[in-house]
Structure formats: structure tokens, C-alpha cells
Amino acid sequence: MPETHETIIVGAGLSGLSVAHFLSSREPEREILILEQEERPGGAVKSFREQGYLAEWGPHGFLDNNPASRALLAETGLEKIAQKAPLGSFVRYVCHQGRLVQLPQQPQALLASPLLSPLGKLRLLGDLFVRPVAAEQSLAQWAAHRFGPQVLPLVDAAATGTFAGDYERLSMDAVMPGVRRLEKEAGSVLRGLFAKRKNKGEKAGILPAMTSFPQGMEQLVTTLAARAQVRYRTPVAAIRRQEGFWTIDTGAGSYRSKLLVLALPINGSLRLLAGHRPPLPSIPTATIATVALGFGREARVPFGFGYLAPEREQRFALGALFSTHMFPGRAPNDCVLLEALVGGRRHPERLELSDEELVGRICDDLGQLLHLPKPPSFARVLRSGNGIPQLEKGHLALLAWKERLEASEPGLFLCGFGWEGIGMNDMMKGASAVAEKILSGAGGREQAEVKPVYF
Numbered sequence: 346m347p348e349t350h351e352t353i354i355v356g357a358g359l360s361g362l363s364v365a366h367f368l369s370s371r372e373p374e375r376e377i378l379i380l381e382q383e384e385r386p387g388g389a390v391k392s393f394r395e396q397g398y399l400a401e402w403g404p405h406g407f408l409d410n411n412p413a414s415r416a417l418l419a420e421t422g423l424e425k426i427a428q429k430a431p432l433g434s435f436v437r438y439v440c441h442q443g444r445l446v447q448l449p450q451q452p453q454a455l456l457a458s459p460l461l462s463p464l465g466k467l468r469l470l471g472d473l474f475v476r477p478v479a480a481e482q483s484l485a486q487w488a489a490h491r492f493g494p495q496v497l498p499l500v501d502a503a504a505t506g507t508f509a510g511d512y513e514r515l516s517m518d519a520v521m522p523g524v525r526r527l528e529k530e531a532g533s534v535l536r537g538l539f540a541k542r543k544n545k546g547e548k549a550g551i552l553p554a555m556t557s558f559p560q561g562m563e564q565l566v567t568t569l570a571a572r573a574q575v576r577y578r579t580p581v582a583a584i585r586r587q588e589g590f591w592t593i594d595t596g597a598g599s600y601r602s603k604l605l606v607l608a609l610p611i612n613g614s615l616r617l618l619a620g621h622r623p624p625l626p627s628i629p630t631a632t633i634a635t636v637a638l639g640f641g642r643e644a645r646v647p648f649g650f651g652y653l654a655p656e657r658e659q660r661f662a663l664g665a666l667f668s669t670h671m672f673p674g675r676a677p678n679d680c681v682l683l684e685a686l687v688g689g690r691r692h693p694e695r696l697e698l699s700d701e702e703l704v705g706r707i708c709d710d711l712g713q714l715l716h717l718p719k720p721p722s723f724a725r726v727l728r729s730g731n732g733i734p735q736l737e738k739g740h741l742a743l744l745a746w747k748e749r750l751e752a753s754e755p756g757l758f759l760c761g762f763g764w765e766g767i768g769m770n771d772m773m774k775g776a777s778a779v780a781e782k783i784l785s786g787a788g789g790r791e792q793a794e795v796k797p798v799y800f
């Protein structure tokens with residue numbers, strides 16, 4: 346007989362652990378089992394410690410402006426120890442014509458930035474006059490249409506910093522559905538933003554903070570996992586619905602449950618749901634490596650979060666984080682930690698280089714932009730095995746299919762890396778929405794039973 350549980354979640358990454366947290370914080374008596382294929386929780390969230398350095402294989406932080414993540418941090422007590430780097434006091438840089446130029450923190454600051462010519466600045470206002478295009482567009486097409494071609498390197502840098510992606514392939518409609526809605530409703534992004542601010546009485550200029558923890562990002566997932574019932578080394582191979590239950594087959598026996606949450610990266614869920622004919626069997630992913638470099642006090646790194654390099658600059662690194670500026674405790678006394686990112690959607694071939702070659706190429710590249718002694722006093726290459734899902738053109742069809750599937754399959758819920766977004770805030774928001782649906786009975790309700798009629 347399969348082992349029966351009230352609620353089963355597949356995947357103990359941030360998404361699955363967050364669903365478990367939101368469910369059990371609202372209903373402590375609810376019985377929840379998480380099935381995880383690895384022997385550790387956290388999926389893509391993984392911190393690295395060596396010789397007094399603290400770096401990340403995966404995410405480096407998330408902004409504290411999302412209600413779901415704020416609730417999660419408050420409810421777990423993590424809020425009290427969170428390390429915050431406010432966007433208001435930190436700056437970011439973009440590589441522009443071979444040197445680092447400060448990136449405007451707010452769109453209106455673009456007007457004073459040397460990144461655009463006077464004509465380019467004037468063209469930003471073209472947004473007030475051009476009509477929204479109804480069809481799905483790439484991020485690059487959309488930005489050029491609304492704000493003119495001079496903003497493209499900045500949009501490219503933003504897509505590189507979030508997706509390690511190619512802005513000519515990412516779908517604007519899938520990546521920023523909120524902005525797209527605003528644009529369509531108001532006829533212009535700027536007009537939509539002004540109206541939103543006026544309606545909500547929002548003040549301009551309040552910026553969120555980048556958040557991490559003293560033990561690195563992993564502290565978030567280990568805290569959540571310590572409060573959950575997780576069965577490790579249990580890869581789920583197949584799921585099927587049978588006699589009102591979901592049966593979940595793993596290498597180590599079967600489980601069953603009325604409520605099943607697939608909290609997996611999108612391609613993992615698509616594999617398990619192949620029999621339900623998704624419009625695409627999988628979506629592309631972008632893989633990156635982090636090259637962590639430590640330097641003594643002779644290194645001179647401008648104050649800020651780090652920099653990003655648009656493709657047209659033809660740099661080797663996608664960018665680098667100035668980690669010791671962002672959060673305390675990332676390097677031994679007086680040392681500096683930089684974390685450079687390499688690879689991504691456009692340059693997977695760079696990840697085929699050996700660790701030694703990667704460190705050499707990164708040091709050459711960063712050495713042209715920053716004053717760094719050679720060689721670094723510490724160097725490690727952290728190769729994340731987790732690809733970043735790319736929400737490219739055609740993604741909307743997948744989302745529509747997911748919605749239909751959840752509506753037609755009682756007790757099945759989907760969330761995770763690459764459905765409605767890819768950031769940690771997207772994961773916690775998606776997990777909170779799934780928990781709400783389960784708790785309210787919406788979507789998880791059994792279809793009305795068809796009773797036989799006897800005469």
C-alpha cells in the first residue's frame with residue numbers, strides 16, 4: 346500500500362519549503378510531507394564557506410519589498426537577523442564604453458545620466474505617444490518601441506542581471522506582466538505609473554533593501570527545512586491520479602495524497618506532467634558559474650553592489666558583485682570579496698573552460714575595470730548545477746495550460762522556478778498563493794461527485 350499523507354509537496358527548494366511554511370503557520374495541525382531527491386534542502390540556494398570567505402553558488406539576495414517574503418521572514422524570526430543593503434544608499438554600475446558608470450537607481454534619474462544623449466533622453470518621453478503593441482514581444486523589441494534604442498544596453502544589463510538571459514529572446518509579457526498590463530491600460534508606461542502613484546498616494550523615492558543572512562542565503566532554507574518534515578534522497582519518478590488520490594511513485598516506494606504540490610523547476614514539473622500534453626516539453630535554461638575572488642586591502646573597488654556588462658561591451662564576465670560592500674562577514678579582516686558571473690544564455694561555451702582558465706580570464710577582465718592586485722589571494726569557481734529558466738516567447742501559452750490543468754485536476758498545485766518568475770520573491774509569492782488556494786479550498790476542491798440513480 347502506498348504511504349498516505351494529507352498533503353505532499355515535491356521539492357524541498359525555496360518554493361516547496363515556503364508552501365510548507367505558509368500552510369503549517371496557518372494550520373499547525375495539517376500533516377505535510379516533502380519529498381526531495383537530494384540529501385540537502387534548498388535546491389539552487391546554496392552558500393559556500395572557505396578560509397573566512399562566504400560566497401554563493403546561487404542567489405545572493407532578494408529585495409525586501411514583497412509582502413509574502415516579508416511575512417515569511419517575520420514568522421520564522423529571520424527578520425531579526427537579516428542583513429540589509431538598502432538600494433537607497435548603495436549604487437550599481439554598468440559597463441559603458443569600457444568603464445564603469447553609475448546606473449540610475451530610479452528611472453527619472455536617467456535624465457541626468459551620461460548613459461543617454463540629449464536625444465536619447467527626449468526619446469524616453471516617446472512612451473507617452475506610441476501605442477501599445479498587442480502581440481507578445483521580446484524585451485528588446487518592447488523597450489525599443491516604448492523608450493527608443495538608446496535604452497537597449499541598460500535593458501540588456503537588467504536582463505543579464507536577473508535571468509543571465511538574452512533580452513532579444515525573453516518575453517516581455519512573461520517577464521514583466523504587471524508593467525505590460527499598466528502599459529495596455531493607460532496607453533503608456535509613464536502615464537500608468539503616474540496614475541498608480543496618484544491612486545495609491547505612493548511616495549516616489551522609497552527604495553527597498555537587498556536582503557541576506559549572516560550564514561548566507563542558505564540560512565533561509567535550512568531554517569525552513571528544520572521546521573518541516575522532509576524525506577531526502579526520494580526522487581519522484583511519476584505521478585498519477587487514481588480513485589480520488591494522487592499517487593506519487595519514487596525509487597523507494599509509492600506515496601499518496603489528496604493534495605499534491607509540485608514545487609519544482611518548471612522543466613521538472615513538465616516532465617512529470619508530460620502525459621497532460623503541455624504546449625512545450627521544456628523551456629531553455631541559462632547556466633552560470635560564480636568566480637569568487639578574494640583580495641587584500643590594496644584592491645580598490647568603488648562603493649556599491651557591483652556592475653553589469655551589456656553584451657555590446659563584449660566583456661568576458663556578465664558582471665560582478667562587490668560582496669564585501671553589500672553584507673558584513675563575507676571575507677576575512679580587511680579583505681575584499683568579489684563574485685564575478687560568467688556564462689548565461691549567450692555564452693554557455695565559456696563554462697567549458699577549466700577552473701584555472703576561468704579564473705585567469707575573469708581576473709584579466711575585471712582588472713581592466715577595477716584596480717585589483719594580481720594574483721588574487723583567494724579564488725574558487727562555483728558551478729551551479731541549476732539552470733535559470735528562460736521565460737522566452739511562447740511562455741504565455743505554458744502559463745495558460747498550467748491554469749487549465751490546475752482547474753481540471755482536483756488537488757494538484759504547481760509553483761516553482763520558472764513558472765510566473767525566477768526570483769526568490771516570485772517563489773515566496775507563488776508559494777503563498779498556493780497555500781492560500783489550498784487553505785480556502787479553491788482549486789483543490791473535488792469535482793462534484795456523479796451519483797448513480799437507482800429506481
Ligand SMILES: Cc1cc2nc3c(=O)[nH]c(=O)nc-3n(C[C@H](O)[C@H](O)[C@H](O)COP(=O)(O)OP(=O)(O)OC[C@H]3O[C@@H](n4cnc5c(N)ncnc54)[C@H](O)[C@@H]3O)c2cc1C
Pocket residue numbers: 355356357358359360361380381382383386387388389390402403404405406407579580581582608609610613633729731732733760761762767768769770772
Ligand atoms: C545561479 C543562480 C543565481 C541566482 N541568483 C538569484 C538572486 O540573486 N536573487 C534571486 O531572487 N533569485 C536568484 N536565483 C533564483 C533562485 O535561486 C530561485 O528563485 C529559487 O531558488 C527557486 O526555488 P525552487 O524551490 O522553485 O527551485 P529549486 O531551487 O530548483 O528547488 C527545487 C527542489 O526540487 C528538487 N527536485 C527536483 N526534481 C525532483 C524530483 N523529481 N523529485 C524530488 N525532488 C526533486 C530539487 O532537488 C530541489 O531541491 C538564482 C538562481 C540561480 C540558479
